[in-house]
Amino acid sequence: MGTINDYMSRHHKDCDGVFARAEQMAGESDWAGLQREGGLFLREMERHIGMEEDVLFPAFVDRTGMADGPVETMRMEHEQMRGMFEQMRAAIEAKDAEQYLGVGETLLVLLQQHNMKEENILYPMLDESLGEEARSLLAQIEPAAA
Protein backbone atom coordinates (compact mmCIF):
# COMPACT_ATOMS: atom_id res chain seq x y z
CA MET A 1 0.00 0.00 0.00
CA GLY A 2 1.34 3.43 -0.91
CA THR A 3 0.96 6.78 0.74
CA ILE A 4 -2.15 8.89 1.15
CA ASN A 5 -0.70 11.13 -1.53
CA ASP A 6 -0.37 8.23 -4.00
CA TYR A 7 -3.85 6.95 -3.39
CA MET A 8 -5.68 10.25 -3.38
CA SER A 9 -3.72 11.62 -6.35
CA ARG A 10 -4.60 8.52 -8.34
CA HIS A 11 -8.25 9.05 -7.53
CA HIS A 12 -7.96 12.64 -8.78
CA LYS A 13 -6.77 11.27 -12.12
CA ASP A 14 -9.57 8.69 -12.22
CA CYS A 15 -12.11 11.47 -11.68
CA ASP A 16 -10.45 13.48 -14.47
CA GLY A 17 -10.99 10.59 -16.85
CA VAL A 18 -14.71 10.37 -16.03
CA PHE A 19 -14.99 14.15 -16.33
CA ALA A 20 -13.53 14.01 -19.86
CA ARG A 21 -15.93 11.26 -20.93
CA ALA A 22 -18.94 13.11 -19.53
CA GLU A 23 -17.87 16.32 -21.21
CA GLN A 24 -17.60 14.54 -24.54
CA MET A 25 -21.11 13.15 -24.09
CA ALA A 26 -22.42 16.63 -23.39
CA GLY A 27 -20.62 17.96 -26.47
CA GLU A 28 -22.30 15.28 -28.58
CA SER A 29 -25.70 15.81 -26.91
CA ASP A 30 -25.66 12.13 -25.87
CA TRP A 31 -28.08 12.51 -22.98
CA ALA A 32 -28.08 8.89 -21.84
CA GLY A 33 -24.28 8.91 -21.87
CA LEU A 34 -24.15 12.21 -20.03
CA GLN A 35 -26.58 10.92 -17.44
CA ARG A 36 -24.35 7.88 -16.89
CA GLU A 37 -20.89 9.45 -17.02
CA GLY A 38 -21.86 12.82 -15.55
CA GLY A 39 -23.68 11.04 -12.73
CA LEU A 40 -20.64 8.85 -12.08
CA PHE A 41 -18.34 11.87 -12.05
CA LEU A 42 -20.48 13.73 -9.52
CA ARG A 43 -20.79 10.64 -7.28
CA GLU A 44 -17.04 10.00 -7.38
CA MET A 45 -16.32 13.63 -6.58
CA GLU A 46 -18.68 13.57 -3.61
CA ARG A 47 -17.03 10.37 -2.40
CA HIS A 48 -13.56 11.89 -2.74
CA ILE A 49 -14.51 15.02 -0.84
CA GLY A 50 -16.21 12.81 1.74
CA MET A 51 -13.02 10.78 2.30
CA GLU A 52 -11.16 13.99 2.94
CA GLU A 53 -13.69 15.74 5.14
CA ASP A 54 -14.86 12.71 7.13
CA VAL A 55 -11.62 10.77 7.57
CA LEU A 56 -8.42 12.51 6.53
CA PHE A 57 -8.95 16.09 7.62
CA PRO A 58 -10.26 15.26 11.11
CA ALA A 59 -7.28 12.95 11.68
CA PHE A 60 -4.94 15.69 10.52
CA VAL A 61 -6.57 18.31 12.75
CA ASP A 62 -6.44 15.85 15.69
CA ARG A 63 -2.76 15.29 15.18
CA THR A 64 -1.60 18.81 14.40
CA GLY A 65 -4.22 21.09 15.90
CA MET A 66 -4.27 23.02 12.63
CA ALA A 67 -8.01 23.48 12.23
CA ASP A 68 -7.72 26.61 10.17
CA GLY A 69 -5.13 27.18 7.46
CA PRO A 70 -4.94 24.65 4.63
CA VAL A 71 -7.73 22.36 5.81
CA GLU A 72 -10.10 25.28 6.16
CA THR A 73 -9.24 26.54 2.66
CA MET A 74 -9.79 23.10 1.17
CA ARG A 75 -13.19 22.84 2.89
CA MET A 76 -14.14 26.25 1.51
CA GLU A 77 -13.21 25.18 -2.01
CA HIS A 78 -15.18 21.95 -1.54
CA GLU A 79 -18.20 24.10 -0.70
CA GLN A 80 -17.73 26.10 -3.91
CA MET A 81 -17.51 22.84 -5.85
CA ARG A 82 -20.66 21.44 -4.27
CA GLY A 83 -22.55 24.46 -5.57
CA MET A 84 -21.26 23.67 -9.03
CA PHE A 85 -22.12 19.96 -8.73
CA GLU A 86 -25.72 21.09 -8.11
CA GLN A 87 -25.66 23.22 -11.24
CA MET A 88 -24.22 20.36 -13.29
CA ARG A 89 -26.82 17.94 -11.95
CA ALA A 90 -29.57 20.40 -12.87
CA ALA A 91 -28.04 20.85 -16.35
CA ILE A 92 -28.05 17.06 -16.88
CA GLU A 93 -31.70 16.91 -15.84
CA ALA A 94 -32.60 19.82 -18.11
CA LYS A 95 -30.50 18.37 -21.00
CA ASP A 96 -28.79 21.75 -21.24
CA ALA A 97 -25.41 20.97 -22.82
CA GLU A 98 -24.23 24.58 -22.98
CA GLN A 99 -24.83 25.08 -19.26
CA TYR A 100 -23.22 21.73 -18.40
CA LEU A 101 -20.12 22.54 -20.48
CA GLY A 102 -19.84 26.08 -19.10
CA VAL A 103 -20.09 25.06 -15.46
CA GLY A 104 -17.94 21.98 -16.13
CA GLU A 105 -15.16 24.05 -17.68
CA THR A 106 -15.20 26.43 -14.71
CA LEU A 107 -15.24 23.55 -12.25
CA LEU A 108 -12.31 21.93 -14.03
CA VAL A 109 -10.09 25.01 -13.69
CA LEU A 110 -10.97 25.36 -10.00
CA LEU A 111 -10.62 21.63 -9.42
CA GLN A 112 -7.21 21.28 -11.07
CA GLN A 113 -5.74 24.09 -8.98
CA HIS A 114 -7.36 22.61 -5.88
CA ASN A 115 -5.90 19.19 -6.70
CA MET A 116 -2.48 20.69 -7.29
CA LYS A 117 -2.50 22.32 -3.87
CA GLU A 118 -3.58 19.05 -2.26
CA GLU A 119 -1.03 16.95 -4.13
CA ASN A 120 1.88 19.35 -3.66
CA ILE A 121 1.18 20.58 -0.16
CA LEU A 122 -1.64 19.05 1.83
CA TYR A 123 -1.26 15.31 1.10
CA PRO A 124 2.50 15.36 1.77
CA MET A 125 1.70 17.13 5.06
CA LEU A 126 -0.87 14.45 5.85
CA ASP A 127 1.58 11.64 5.18
CA GLU A 128 4.29 13.37 7.16
CA SER A 129 2.21 14.25 10.21
CA LEU A 130 0.16 11.05 10.42
CA GLY A 131 3.07 8.62 10.01
CA GLU A 132 1.94 5.06 10.73
CA GLU A 133 -1.64 6.17 11.25
CA ALA A 134 -1.78 6.99 7.54
CA ARG A 135 -1.83 3.25 6.76
CA SER A 136 -4.81 2.49 8.92
CA LEU A 137 -6.69 5.49 7.54
CA LEU A 138 -6.04 4.28 3.99
CA ALA A 139 -7.35 0.86 4.99
CA GLN A 140 -10.55 2.57 6.19
CA ILE A 141 -10.91 4.39 2.88
CA GLU A 142 -9.83 1.75 0.43
CA PRO A 143 -12.59 -0.85 0.84
CA ALA A 144 -14.99 1.87 -0.15
CA ALA A 145 -13.13 2.15 -3.43
CA ALA A 146 -13.87 -1.46 -4.36
Next chain:
Amino acid sequence: MLQAGLRLEQAPPISVPFRFFLTAPVFIVLASAVLLWRGPEVFDSRLSPAALAATHLFTLGVMAMVMMGAVMQMLPVLAGSPIPLPRATAAIAHAALSLGTPLLAAGFLVGAPWLLRTGATALAIGFAVFIAAVATSLWRSRVRTDTSRAILLAAVSLLATVVFGFALASGLGWGIALPNLSIRYLHPAWGMLGWLGLLAGGVAYQVVPMFQMTPPYPGPMTRYFAAAVFALLALWSGALWMTDGSGGPLADACALALAAGYAAFGVVTLALERRRRRRQPDALLHFWRAAMSSLIAANLLWAYRLVSPTHAPEALDVLIGMLALVGFAGSIINGMLYKIAPFLVWFHLRSRAGAGRPVPNMRQILGEADQRLQARVHFAALVLLAGAAAWPSVLVYPAAFALGASGMLLGANLIRTLLVFRQSARANDPMPAAARAC
Protein backbone atom coordinates in the same frame (compact mmCIF):
# COMPACT_ATOMS: atom_id res chain seq x y z
CA MET B 1 8.72 20.75 8.48
CA LEU B 2 5.19 21.94 9.00
CA GLN B 3 4.50 25.60 8.84
CA ALA B 4 1.81 26.74 11.21
CA GLY B 5 -0.71 29.03 9.63
CA LEU B 6 0.10 27.98 6.09
CA ARG B 7 -2.74 29.23 3.96
CA LEU B 8 -3.59 27.98 0.53
CA GLU B 9 -5.95 30.53 -0.97
CA GLN B 10 -3.82 33.66 -1.04
CA ALA B 11 -5.15 34.83 -4.40
CA PRO B 12 -4.03 38.40 -4.95
CA PRO B 13 -6.72 41.04 -5.63
CA ILE B 14 -8.11 40.78 -9.17
CA SER B 15 -6.60 44.15 -10.07
CA VAL B 16 -3.09 42.70 -9.58
CA PRO B 17 -3.07 40.38 -12.61
CA PHE B 18 -5.72 42.20 -14.65
CA ARG B 19 -3.82 45.45 -15.03
CA PHE B 20 -1.03 43.49 -16.78
CA PHE B 21 -3.45 41.54 -18.98
CA LEU B 22 -5.38 44.61 -20.11
CA THR B 23 -2.23 46.55 -21.00
CA ALA B 24 -0.72 43.85 -23.23
CA PRO B 25 -3.12 44.30 -26.21
CA VAL B 26 -2.22 48.00 -26.31
CA PHE B 27 1.38 47.03 -26.98
CA ILE B 28 0.39 44.51 -29.67
CA VAL B 29 -1.32 47.42 -31.44
CA LEU B 30 1.72 49.68 -30.88
CA ALA B 31 4.05 47.03 -32.35
CA SER B 32 1.78 46.75 -35.40
CA ALA B 33 1.80 50.55 -35.69
CA VAL B 34 5.61 50.52 -35.92
CA LEU B 35 5.32 47.90 -38.69
CA LEU B 36 2.84 50.11 -40.57
CA TRP B 37 4.93 53.24 -40.07
CA ARG B 38 8.37 51.89 -40.93
CA GLY B 39 7.20 49.19 -43.34
CA PRO B 40 9.79 46.86 -44.89
CA GLU B 41 12.61 48.53 -42.94
CA VAL B 42 11.55 46.50 -39.88
CA PHE B 43 12.49 43.34 -41.77
CA ASP B 44 15.81 44.60 -43.18
CA SER B 45 17.75 43.40 -40.19
CA ARG B 46 16.84 42.22 -36.74
CA LEU B 47 19.10 45.00 -35.45
CA SER B 48 17.59 47.87 -37.45
CA PRO B 49 16.18 50.62 -35.19
CA ALA B 50 12.61 49.89 -36.31
CA ALA B 51 13.08 46.16 -35.71
CA LEU B 52 14.50 46.79 -32.23
CA ALA B 53 11.56 49.07 -31.43
CA ALA B 54 8.92 46.59 -32.64
CA THR B 55 10.69 43.67 -30.96
CA HIS B 56 10.87 45.41 -27.58
CA LEU B 57 7.28 46.60 -27.77
CA PHE B 58 6.36 42.94 -28.11
CA THR B 59 8.83 41.27 -25.75
CA LEU B 60 8.39 43.84 -22.96
CA GLY B 61 4.92 45.23 -23.54
CA VAL B 62 3.18 41.97 -24.39
CA MET B 63 5.26 38.99 -23.28
CA ALA B 64 6.86 40.26 -20.06
CA MET B 65 3.65 42.14 -19.23
CA VAL B 66 1.43 39.04 -19.29
CA MET B 67 4.08 36.69 -17.91
CA MET B 68 4.60 38.93 -14.88
CA GLY B 69 0.88 39.22 -14.19
CA ALA B 70 0.39 35.48 -14.62
CA VAL B 71 3.34 34.54 -12.40
CA MET B 72 2.03 36.79 -9.62
CA GLN B 73 -1.34 35.07 -9.94
CA MET B 74 -0.03 31.52 -10.21
CA LEU B 75 2.70 31.40 -7.57
CA PRO B 76 0.26 30.89 -4.70
CA VAL B 77 -1.07 27.81 -6.49
CA LEU B 78 2.16 26.48 -8.02
CA ALA B 79 4.37 27.16 -5.01
CA GLY B 80 1.83 27.57 -2.20
CA SER B 81 3.39 30.93 -1.45
CA PRO B 82 2.04 34.37 -2.34
CA ILE B 83 3.93 37.31 -3.75
CA PRO B 84 4.84 39.68 -0.89
CA LEU B 85 3.00 43.04 -0.95
CA PRO B 86 1.05 42.11 -4.09
CA ARG B 87 -0.60 45.50 -4.63
CA ALA B 88 2.60 47.52 -4.29
CA THR B 89 4.67 45.04 -6.31
CA ALA B 90 2.10 45.02 -9.10
CA ALA B 91 1.75 48.81 -9.06
CA ILE B 92 5.49 49.44 -9.37
CA ALA B 93 6.24 46.66 -11.85
CA HIS B 94 3.28 47.52 -14.05
CA ALA B 95 3.90 51.26 -14.05
CA ALA B 96 7.62 50.80 -14.77
CA LEU B 97 6.95 48.41 -17.64
CA SER B 98 4.12 50.49 -19.11
CA LEU B 99 6.26 53.64 -19.10
CA GLY B 100 9.69 52.19 -19.77
CA THR B 101 8.67 50.13 -22.80
CA PRO B 102 7.33 52.97 -25.02
CA LEU B 103 10.23 55.22 -23.95
CA LEU B 104 12.79 52.60 -24.93
CA ALA B 105 11.00 51.89 -28.23
CA ALA B 106 10.80 55.61 -29.01
CA GLY B 107 14.50 55.88 -28.17
CA PHE B 108 15.31 53.24 -30.78
CA LEU B 109 13.03 54.82 -33.39
CA VAL B 110 14.28 58.39 -33.14
CA GLY B 111 17.79 57.56 -31.89
CA ALA B 112 17.51 59.72 -28.78
CA PRO B 113 19.88 58.67 -25.95
CA TRP B 114 17.82 60.39 -23.23
CA LEU B 115 14.76 58.33 -24.15
CA LEU B 116 16.83 55.14 -24.01
CA ARG B 117 18.27 56.15 -20.64
CA THR B 118 14.90 56.95 -19.09
CA GLY B 119 13.24 53.87 -20.55
CA ALA B 120 16.02 51.50 -19.51
CA THR B 121 16.10 52.91 -15.97
CA ALA B 122 12.33 52.53 -15.53
CA LEU B 123 12.47 48.97 -16.85
CA ALA B 124 15.39 48.05 -14.59
CA ILE B 125 13.46 49.27 -11.54
CA GLY B 126 10.32 47.38 -12.53
CA PHE B 127 12.12 44.12 -13.19
CA ALA B 128 14.19 44.42 -10.01
CA VAL B 129 11.02 44.73 -7.92
CA PHE B 130 9.35 41.83 -9.72
CA ILE B 131 12.37 39.52 -9.49
CA ALA B 132 12.82 40.32 -5.79
CA ALA B 133 9.15 39.53 -5.14
CA VAL B 134 9.31 36.21 -7.01
CA ALA B 135 12.55 35.25 -5.27
CA THR B 136 10.98 35.99 -1.87
CA SER B 137 7.91 33.94 -2.69
CA LEU B 138 9.95 30.94 -3.86
CA TRP B 139 12.33 31.28 -0.90
CA ARG B 140 9.42 31.04 1.56
CA SER B 141 7.72 28.22 -0.29
CA ARG B 142 7.98 24.69 1.04
CA VAL B 143 6.98 23.30 -2.35
CA ARG B 144 9.82 21.89 -4.42
CA THR B 145 8.34 20.64 -7.66
CA ASP B 146 9.82 20.50 -11.13
CA THR B 147 7.63 23.48 -11.99
CA SER B 148 8.75 25.63 -9.06
CA ARG B 149 12.39 24.84 -9.89
CA ALA B 150 11.82 25.81 -13.53
CA ILE B 151 10.22 29.10 -12.44
CA LEU B 152 13.21 29.83 -10.22
CA LEU B 153 15.64 29.26 -13.11
CA ALA B 154 13.38 31.36 -15.37
CA ALA B 155 13.56 34.21 -12.85
CA VAL B 156 17.37 33.96 -12.70
CA SER B 157 17.41 34.02 -16.51
CA LEU B 158 15.21 37.10 -16.48
CA LEU B 159 17.72 38.75 -14.17
CA ALA B 160 20.52 37.90 -16.63
CA THR B 161 18.43 39.25 -19.54
CA VAL B 162 17.80 42.51 -17.70
CA VAL B 163 21.46 42.95 -16.69
CA PHE B 164 22.67 42.31 -20.26
CA GLY B 165 19.90 44.51 -21.66
CA PHE B 166 20.82 47.33 -19.33
CA ALA B 167 24.48 47.00 -20.37
CA LEU B 168 23.41 47.34 -24.03
CA ALA B 169 21.22 50.33 -23.22
CA SER B 170 24.14 51.91 -21.34
CA GLY B 171 26.15 51.68 -24.52
CA LEU B 172 23.48 53.44 -26.56
CA GLY B 173 22.20 55.79 -23.88
CA TRP B 174 25.28 56.78 -21.91
CA GLY B 175 28.00 55.93 -24.41
CA ILE B 176 29.56 53.40 -22.04
CA ALA B 177 31.55 50.87 -24.04
CA LEU B 178 30.36 47.26 -23.79
CA PRO B 179 32.74 45.22 -21.63
CA ASN B 180 32.31 42.30 -24.02
CA LEU B 181 30.71 42.03 -27.46
CA SER B 182 29.07 38.71 -26.59
CA ILE B 183 26.44 40.68 -24.62
CA ARG B 184 24.69 41.41 -27.93
CA TYR B 185 23.91 37.70 -28.23
CA LEU B 186 23.53 36.95 -24.54
CA HIS B 187 20.70 39.44 -23.98
CA PRO B 188 18.23 37.88 -26.47
CA ALA B 189 19.47 34.35 -25.69
CA TRP B 190 18.76 34.57 -21.95
CA GLY B 191 15.45 36.29 -22.66
CA MET B 192 14.14 33.71 -25.11
CA LEU B 193 15.90 30.45 -24.18
CA GLY B 194 16.03 31.21 -20.45
CA TRP B 195 13.16 33.33 -19.18
CA LEU B 196 10.57 32.61 -21.88
CA GLY B 197 11.44 28.99 -22.60
CA LEU B 198 11.88 27.85 -19.00
CA LEU B 199 8.75 29.59 -17.74
CA ALA B 200 6.67 28.23 -20.62
CA GLY B 201 8.19 24.77 -20.10
CA GLY B 202 7.70 24.75 -16.34
CA VAL B 203 4.11 25.87 -16.65
CA ALA B 204 3.50 23.34 -19.45
CA TYR B 205 4.43 20.40 -17.18
CA GLN B 206 1.43 21.32 -15.06
CA VAL B 207 -0.98 22.96 -17.46
CA VAL B 208 -0.92 20.59 -20.46
CA PRO B 209 -1.69 17.40 -18.50
CA MET B 210 -4.19 19.29 -16.31
CA PHE B 211 -6.33 21.02 -18.88
CA GLN B 212 -6.05 18.72 -21.88
CA MET B 213 -5.84 15.65 -19.62
CA THR B 214 -2.85 14.19 -21.40
CA PRO B 215 -0.43 11.68 -19.89
CA PRO B 216 2.28 13.46 -17.85
CA TYR B 217 5.49 14.61 -19.51
CA PRO B 218 8.24 11.97 -19.35
CA GLY B 219 9.83 12.04 -15.88
CA PRO B 220 13.39 12.73 -17.06
CA MET B 221 12.16 15.70 -19.12
CA THR B 222 10.35 17.43 -16.25
CA ARG B 223 13.23 16.66 -13.88
CA TYR B 224 16.22 17.67 -15.99
CA PHE B 225 14.99 19.86 -18.86
CA ALA B 226 15.14 23.19 -17.02
CA ALA B 227 18.47 22.43 -15.34
CA ALA B 228 19.99 21.19 -18.60
CA VAL B 229 18.84 24.24 -20.55
CA PHE B 230 20.14 26.53 -17.84
CA ALA B 231 23.52 24.76 -17.70
CA LEU B 232 23.85 24.82 -21.51
CA LEU B 233 23.00 28.52 -21.58
CA ALA B 234 25.64 29.21 -18.94
CA LEU B 235 28.25 27.15 -20.78
CA TRP B 236 27.36 28.78 -24.10
CA SER B 237 27.59 32.22 -22.48
CA GLY B 238 31.03 31.39 -21.12
CA ALA B 239 32.21 30.19 -24.54
CA LEU B 240 30.90 33.37 -26.19
CA TRP B 241 32.32 35.62 -23.50
CA MET B 242 35.81 34.10 -23.76
CA THR B 243 35.84 34.73 -27.50
CA ASP B 244 34.31 38.22 -27.22
CA GLY B 245 31.21 37.09 -29.08
CA SER B 246 32.81 35.32 -32.03
CA GLY B 247 31.93 31.86 -30.73
CA GLY B 248 33.62 28.64 -31.79
CA PRO B 249 33.02 24.90 -31.73
CA LEU B 250 32.02 24.77 -28.03
CA ALA B 251 29.56 27.65 -28.42
CA ASP B 252 28.06 26.04 -31.53
CA ALA B 253 27.75 22.68 -29.81
CA CYS B 254 25.88 24.27 -26.88
CA ALA B 255 23.59 26.18 -29.23
CA LEU B 256 22.80 23.04 -31.23
CA ALA B 257 22.04 21.15 -28.03
CA LEU B 258 19.68 23.95 -26.92
CA ALA B 259 17.92 23.94 -30.30
CA ALA B 260 17.57 20.14 -30.14
CA GLY B 261 16.25 20.34 -26.57
CA TYR B 262 13.56 22.88 -27.34
CA ALA B 263 12.54 21.15 -30.57
CA ALA B 264 12.23 17.90 -28.60
CA PHE B 265 10.11 19.66 -25.99
CA GLY B 266 7.78 20.83 -28.78
CA VAL B 267 7.55 17.35 -30.28
CA VAL B 268 6.84 15.74 -26.90
CA THR B 269 4.11 18.29 -26.17
CA LEU B 270 2.40 17.71 -29.52
CA ALA B 271 2.65 13.94 -29.02
CA LEU B 272 1.09 14.23 -25.55
CA GLU B 273 -1.74 16.33 -26.91
CA ARG B 274 -2.55 13.66 -29.45
CA ARG B 275 -3.16 11.32 -26.52
CA ARG B 276 -5.36 13.75 -24.60
CA ARG B 277 -8.40 12.31 -22.88
CA ARG B 278 -10.35 15.55 -23.15
CA ARG B 279 -11.68 15.48 -26.68
CA GLN B 280 -13.64 18.75 -26.67
CA PRO B 281 -11.43 21.09 -28.71
CA ASP B 282 -11.11 24.62 -27.34
CA ALA B 283 -9.15 27.71 -28.32
CA LEU B 284 -6.35 26.83 -25.88
CA LEU B 285 -5.63 23.58 -27.72
CA HIS B 286 -5.25 25.42 -31.05
CA PHE B 287 -3.02 28.04 -29.43
CA TRP B 288 -0.78 25.37 -27.90
CA ARG B 289 -0.49 23.54 -31.22
CA ALA B 290 0.46 26.74 -33.04
CA ALA B 291 2.95 27.54 -30.28
CA MET B 292 4.62 24.12 -30.39
CA SER B 293 4.74 24.04 -34.21
CA SER B 294 6.39 27.49 -34.15
CA LEU B 295 8.82 26.33 -31.46
CA ILE B 296 9.87 23.31 -33.50
CA ALA B 297 10.19 25.33 -36.71
CA ALA B 298 12.17 28.12 -35.03
CA ASN B 299 14.66 25.68 -33.51
CA LEU B 300 15.13 23.68 -36.71
CA LEU B 301 15.82 26.93 -38.59
CA TRP B 302 18.21 28.04 -35.86
CA ALA B 303 20.07 24.72 -36.05
CA TYR B 304 20.27 25.11 -39.83
CA ARG B 305 21.57 28.65 -39.32
CA LEU B 306 24.29 27.33 -37.01
CA VAL B 307 25.59 24.64 -39.34
CA SER B 308 25.50 26.73 -42.52
CA PRO B 309 26.09 30.29 -41.33
CA THR B 310 27.40 31.70 -44.59
CA HIS B 311 24.36 30.74 -46.65
CA ALA B 312 21.79 32.03 -44.21
CA PRO B 313 20.33 35.38 -45.13
CA GLU B 314 19.28 38.02 -42.63
CA ALA B 315 15.68 37.10 -43.44
CA LEU B 316 16.20 33.78 -41.69
CA ASP B 317 17.04 35.53 -38.41
CA VAL B 318 13.92 37.65 -38.72
CA LEU B 319 11.82 34.58 -39.46
CA ILE B 320 13.24 32.74 -36.42
CA GLY B 321 12.42 35.78 -34.30
CA MET B 322 8.83 35.96 -35.60
CA LEU B 323 8.27 32.25 -34.93
CA ALA B 324 9.76 32.42 -31.43
CA LEU B 325 8.09 35.65 -30.32
CA VAL B 326 4.72 35.86 -32.07
CA GLY B 327 4.33 32.15 -32.89
CA PHE B 328 5.57 30.52 -29.70
CA ALA B 329 5.30 33.13 -26.93
CA GLY B 330 2.40 35.08 -28.45
CA SER B 331 0.26 31.99 -28.98
CA ILE B 332 0.82 30.52 -25.52
CA ILE B 333 0.16 33.85 -23.85
CA ASN B 334 -2.97 34.45 -25.87
CA GLY B 335 -4.35 30.98 -25.20
CA MET B 336 -3.56 31.07 -21.49
CA LEU B 337 -5.23 34.47 -21.12
CA TYR B 338 -8.48 32.87 -22.30
CA LYS B 339 -8.35 30.44 -19.39
CA ILE B 340 -6.92 32.76 -16.76
CA ALA B 341 -9.00 35.90 -17.32
CA PRO B 342 -12.51 34.33 -17.35
CA PHE B 343 -11.58 32.06 -14.45
CA LEU B 344 -10.36 34.97 -12.34
CA VAL B 345 -13.55 36.89 -13.04
CA TRP B 346 -15.59 33.85 -11.99
CA PHE B 347 -13.40 33.24 -8.93
CA HIS B 348 -13.62 36.79 -7.59
CA LEU B 349 -17.36 37.01 -8.33
CA ARG B 350 -17.88 33.70 -6.52
CA SER B 351 -15.93 34.84 -3.47
CA ARG B 352 -17.93 38.07 -3.27
CA ALA B 353 -21.38 36.72 -4.03
CA GLY B 354 -21.68 34.38 -1.06
CA ALA B 355 -23.29 30.94 -1.08
CA GLY B 356 -26.42 30.39 -3.09
CA ARG B 357 -26.14 33.41 -5.35
CA PRO B 358 -25.56 32.44 -8.99
CA VAL B 359 -22.59 33.86 -10.86
CA PRO B 360 -21.92 33.49 -14.60
CA ASN B 361 -19.67 30.56 -15.62
CA MET B 362 -16.52 30.90 -17.75
CA ARG B 363 -18.31 30.39 -21.05
CA GLN B 364 -20.86 33.04 -20.14
CA ILE B 365 -18.04 35.40 -19.17
CA LEU B 366 -16.21 34.92 -22.48
CA GLY B 367 -17.90 32.98 -25.28
CA GLU B 368 -16.10 30.36 -27.36
CA ALA B 369 -17.04 32.15 -30.60
CA ASP B 370 -15.31 35.37 -29.51
CA GLN B 371 -12.16 33.39 -28.66
CA ARG B 372 -12.21 31.49 -31.95
CA LEU B 373 -12.56 34.64 -34.05
CA GLN B 374 -9.57 36.31 -32.39
CA ALA B 375 -7.57 33.08 -32.59
CA ARG B 376 -8.07 32.96 -36.37
CA VAL B 377 -6.89 36.54 -36.76
CA HIS B 378 -3.83 35.80 -34.58
CA PHE B 379 -2.94 32.76 -36.71
CA ALA B 380 -3.39 34.81 -39.90
CA ALA B 381 -1.08 37.49 -38.47
CA LEU B 382 1.52 34.82 -37.64
CA VAL B 383 1.47 33.38 -41.18
CA LEU B 384 1.67 36.86 -42.73
CA LEU B 385 4.51 37.93 -40.44
CA ALA B 386 6.46 34.77 -41.26
CA GLY B 387 5.83 35.43 -44.95
CA ALA B 388 6.87 39.06 -44.56
CA ALA B 389 10.30 37.88 -43.40
CA ALA B 390 10.77 36.52 -46.93
CA TRP B 391 8.82 39.17 -48.91
CA PRO B 392 8.75 42.26 -46.73
CA SER B 393 7.74 44.73 -49.42
CA VAL B 394 4.61 42.72 -50.32
CA LEU B 395 3.48 41.33 -46.99
CA VAL B 396 4.50 43.80 -44.29
CA TYR B 397 1.33 45.88 -44.52
CA PRO B 398 -1.21 43.04 -44.48
CA ALA B 399 0.84 41.47 -41.66
CA ALA B 400 0.76 44.71 -39.69
CA PHE B 401 -3.01 45.06 -40.15
CA ALA B 402 -3.62 41.47 -39.07
CA LEU B 403 -1.42 41.86 -35.99
CA GLY B 404 -3.17 45.10 -35.05
CA ALA B 405 -6.60 43.53 -35.56
CA SER B 406 -5.59 40.55 -33.41
CA GLY B 407 -4.46 42.90 -30.63
CA MET B 408 -7.69 44.90 -30.77
CA LEU B 409 -9.87 41.78 -30.70
CA LEU B 410 -7.86 40.38 -27.77
CA GLY B 411 -8.30 43.68 -25.97
CA ALA B 412 -12.04 43.66 -26.70
CA ASN B 413 -12.37 40.12 -25.33
CA LEU B 414 -10.50 41.00 -22.14
CA ILE B 415 -12.58 44.16 -21.65
CA ARG B 416 -15.68 42.01 -22.15
CA THR B 417 -14.65 39.79 -19.22
CA LEU B 418 -14.00 42.86 -17.09
CA LEU B 419 -17.43 44.31 -17.91
CA VAL B 420 -19.09 41.07 -16.82
CA PHE B 421 -17.14 41.36 -13.59
CA ARG B 422 -18.25 44.94 -13.03
CA GLN B 423 -21.90 44.25 -13.80
CA SER B 424 -22.19 41.06 -11.79
CA ALA B 425 -20.20 42.49 -8.88
CA ARG B 426 -22.58 45.42 -8.73
CA ALA B 427 -25.65 43.18 -9.00
CA ASN B 428 -24.43 40.90 -6.22
CA ASP B 429 -22.95 43.51 -3.98
CA PRO B 430 -25.09 45.03 -1.26
CA MET B 431 -22.40 47.67 -0.68
CA PRO B 432 -21.72 50.46 -3.13
CA ALA B 433 -19.15 49.28 -5.66
CA ALA B 434 -16.99 52.32 -4.98
CA ALA B 435 -16.51 51.17 -1.40
CA ARG B 436 -14.50 48.18 -2.61
CA ALA B 437 -11.18 48.46 -4.30
CA CYS B 438 -11.40 46.50 -7.51
